[in-house]
Amino acid sequence: MMSLAELQRRIDHGDLSADDAIAQSCAATDERDKTIGAFVCRAKGARAASTGPLRGIAVGIKDIIDTSDFPTEMGSTIYRGWRPRADAPVVMMLKQAGATIVGKTTTTAFAANDPTATLNPHNPAHTPGGSSSGSAAAVGAGMIPLALGTQTGGSVIRPASFCGVAAIKPTYRLLPTVGVKCFSWTLDTVGLFAAGVRDLAHGLAAMTGRPELLPGAASSAPRIGVVMQDFAGEPEAAGSEALRIALAAAERAGASVRALALPEIIAEAWRIHPTVQQFEAHQAFAWEYRVNYDAMPPLLRGRLDESRGTTPAEYDEARRIADRARAALAAIFEDIDVLLTFSAPGAAPKGLASTGDARFNRLWTLMGTPCVNVPATIAEGGLPVGVQVIAGFGDDAGALEAARFVEEALARG
Amino acid sequence: MMSLAELQRRIDHGDLSADDAIAQSCAATDERDKTIGAFVCRAKGARAASTGPLRGIAVGIKDIIDTSDFPTEMGSTIYRGWRPRADAPVVMMLKQAGATIVGKTTTTAFAANDPTATLNPHNPAHTPGGSSSGSAAAVGAGMIPLALGTQTGGSVIRPASFCGVAAIKPTYRLLPTVGVKCFSWTLDTVGLFAAGVRDLAHGLAAMTGRPELLPGAASSAPRIGVVMQDFAGEPEAAGSEALRIALAAAERAGASVRALALPEIIAEAWRIHPTVQQFEAHQAFAWEYRVNYDAMPPLLRGRLDESRGTTPAEYDEARRIADRARAALAAIFEDIDVLLTFSAPGAAPKGLASTGDARFNRLWTLMGTPCVNVPATIAEGGLPVGVQVIAGFGDDAGALEAARFVEEALARG
Structure with missing residues (x-):
């Protein structure tokens, strides 16, 4: 895998140019993504920024996150060819820190359970997990040093475990979910995938402008x-x-x-998670479910069918x-x-x-x-x-x- | 003004057809909006739904709220002609309850302070208030019985006061802000404008499926x-x-x-409201502010210029x-x-x-x-x-x- 912190160090020390770092990521992706299928679409002629802590860092963005220069298709035919006008704030955070967005990564449809065709980079007979399938697989396969995903149930931590990469689901709303396709506003959280924990810390600190997230000299025994x-x-x-x-x-x-x-x-909270998620999903996906029922991904549609009867009172009690x-x-x-x-x-x-x-x-x-x-x-x-x-x-x-x-x-x- | 509850009663009793109720709203708007300027765009040939508690109710939607069948221009040239793919959940709530969306109402650019050309229906020499200018003015002028707005500072209650209409800013997140242009995710709240308090209650109960919001026979002395x-x-x-x-x-x-x-x-909370709002606004408007600086509305741009130095630590303390x-x-x-x-x-x-x-x-x-x-x-x-x-x-x-x-x-x- 490509270590973000190590790339940063080499670029800072002049051992590697930022453009060469991006070119390495693009070459690795050219080679490995033919079999893995982690990307939905990729930038042509990606170039590095000249400044910023993440210059030379190639990033993949889960395809439910709005981008102004790539389609954002949500893993669903309902959004085929869809072009948002603006970049989501998390994408702008990366760009402002100097990162290069090299493409959009596969997502299960609407970040639910209907799988993608992406393969696990460690064993092609297995799933990479989901819903952030492409982001986990692209980092795990050594294509890119950083990727964004989202989690509503276990969509960052689980694919990271399956693909052998480090990942963080930060505190709720440390990263804004504005411009990210909503499943459940109480739950949706943007997360990062990288080679190791130091790499996550460097990425998150650069995105948020919070140097306190950077690793200290030695971590004390917890x-x-x-x-x-x-x-x-x-x-x-x-x-x-x-x-x-x-x-x-x-x-x-x-x-x-x-x-x-x-x-x-706390066990009760575990039990009512689906009540919160599905009640909000019925509102978040109201247009897709009501107007595009036949085109809805079947597993998500089935869960919405099952949870139609959830009442406001049940939701209030769950909260x-x-x-x-x-x-x-x-x-x-x-x-x-x-x-x-x-x-x-x-x-x-x-x-x-x-x-x-x-x-x-x-x-x-x-x-x-x-x-x-x-x-x-x-x-x-x-x-x-x-x-x-x-x-x-x-x-x-x-x-x-x-x-x-x-x-x-x-x-x- | 047109009372939603009274229209409902007459439609339920067969004294008025739902289509005639919509036609009345359209005729009133044809007549009065020429001088008021509350609408950005209007539906052609609006028809009533045949069922639902809000059948026959014509609704105006503030133009920062996504609609699939109208442009959503945010009051800014940056979004000129912009067509969202989906209806925002609050729009779907209205449609599912049988309401007819008759058009988009004017908004100050990005729901900030740069004014619209809309006039106060009670005195054309005065502002209708903002940022939900068109929604307050359209209800206040008797064009429509219900309109949606949003509030981040005082953008629902203030224009309602200025235009002489009832309005509710409900509890944070009673109505989802998904598909609503974000200013500050901690603050943004969708609200309703109507002729009187009963009308608000009927509208909000129908949207949310919460009959406990409906007025009782007599309100007890608070x-x-x-x-x-x-x-x-x-x-x-x-x-x-x-x-x-x-x-x-x-x-x-x-x-x-x-x-x-x-x-x-609580006084301290009043003082730090702008810290929360502006720190989040810098993220929410990152694409507009960084990529379209020259086209940004000047008052909002000025406030963003002034608040550039707000630190994560100041924001955390404010929260x-x-x-x-x-x-x-x-x-x-x-x-x-x-x-x-x-x-x-x-x-x-x-x-x-x-x-x-x-x-x-x-x-x-x-x-x-x-x-x-x-x-x-x-x-x-x-x-x-x-x-x-x-x-x-x-x-x-x-x-x-x-x-x-x-x-x-x-x-x-």
Whole structure:
């Protein structure tokens, strides 16, 4: 994979020109995307900016995010050839920091469950996960050093785990969702994919103008609470093994680790996530569902059909549960620095019919807390499996620092 | 003005056909909009739906709200001829309830301060207010019974006061802002304009599928806390007089009224509203401001120029102040039902250069609480002046009920 931080260092030191860095990404994409299919469309003659912390950094943008110079097709025929007028604010943040947008990456239709044709870069017989399929696969295949995705259930952390890349779903609304096709306004969160945790930190700091997100000299040993999310069911063997390996490495490196039982209100929040998501989706997709029913992607349409009866009262009650759970979770973070849990039930499922299961992700999307995927192990078939580091609401710096600690501990073995 | 509730009653009883109701609105608009200029564009051959609680109700949509069958030009040459693909969810809510969208109403450019050419329907030498200029003027002139606007500072309540119409800025996110041009995602709120408070309640209940918003048989006498918002400066004589008249009427009708001093944290929230608004506006308008600087509306561009230096740390601190103020405000609503205050400093200013001042509105937009404008008096020049009824977060039914009480008390004189 291409390390954003390493490219930055070489460009800053004059060892590599920004244009050559972009050219390397384009050449790698030319070669690898023929088999992976991570891009929907690509820039012709992409050039580097001359200034900015991300000059020379080639970025792929999930195709539900508005771009003024590429079509934005949402993975659906309903938006075939659609050209937004403006760049979404997150795209402008990248451009203002000097990054070069080299193309749009595949998305499941409307960032729901209907799969793309994109292949897992580690094993073409498996899904890369979704909904940010192309962004995870393009970084995982070493085509580009940075990509944007979005998460409403588990659409950043899960494909990152399946594709063996680092990813952050930042605190809710640290990055604006303006100009991003809405699924659920309470849940939708823009996230970043990169080779490693340092790379995520450099990318997010440059986008937001928040230098406090940059990694310090050494990450201090975190107090880790381990949560199994029993309410979400059992993980597969590969998911358990990834968590076991990460915990053992973190403990060896000096972290304090203890098992935590989450209070019942948090389990309730996990249960009502779909109520919030689907009630809002019925409003967000009202035009597509009512006016273009036959052209709707079948899995999403089926979920909308099933959830038609959700009432405002059920939605209001679900939001009250979420509010209480957020308060309960904030209290838990008074005694620990981060939580550690599964990024996905196991390795990427076989075939492309399913993008996998978001059951270990969706709670944290509803809580709005920052989550980082750290690749932890390689399962059968060469398939990566990650773990999920979660910090308190607004503590993106803490999430990144602890994730880097876990990543370094794993690298020492 | 045309009463939505009265039109509904006549259509339900078979005294008026839904198509005739739409034809009446179109005829009134043909006649009055030649001088007022409330519409940007209008539907040709508008027809009524055959079912739904809002069948026969002609609605105008502020031109920053996406529509699939009209251009959406944002009041700016940057979006001249722009055609969104989809209807915004609030537009679909209206259509699903049977309403007929008869056109797009004028908006100040990007819902900021650069004025439109729309005239005040009560005195053509005065502004109708903004930013939802056309929506307030079209309802105030009796062209249509319902219109949508948006508020980031005071863009619903203020023009409603100036144009002598009832309006509600509902609780933050009761109505989705998806497909609405973003100014500030923490503040932007979609609101409704109608002839009276009952009409607002019928419109909002139909849009949201929340029958609890419908008015009961009789509104009970509310406990009213009167707030002068001293931190926002002094009102003009006409604003003071409107509040005095409304309070006297409410007291005569049996309401308990007492003066309330708001705690310092709430005054602080008033002060930091512009920090939240402008920091987010720099992201929301990044493409327009960076790529189309010369074509930006001058007043908005000037405000963006001035606020370029706002830091993430200042923004984070402003959000913390807002959170604390929301908690302090919730405690106040334990002892009272609603607050009553000015809708605007006074009557509509003369000329079209300024749309007026949002200083008595912006706090409540930041608090996310439901606000209703109730017309209270007529000042010199035939210009209406309203008062603002505010309930606790999420208590839209309470805001509407108390506003109806005040409206009825004023009608009894």
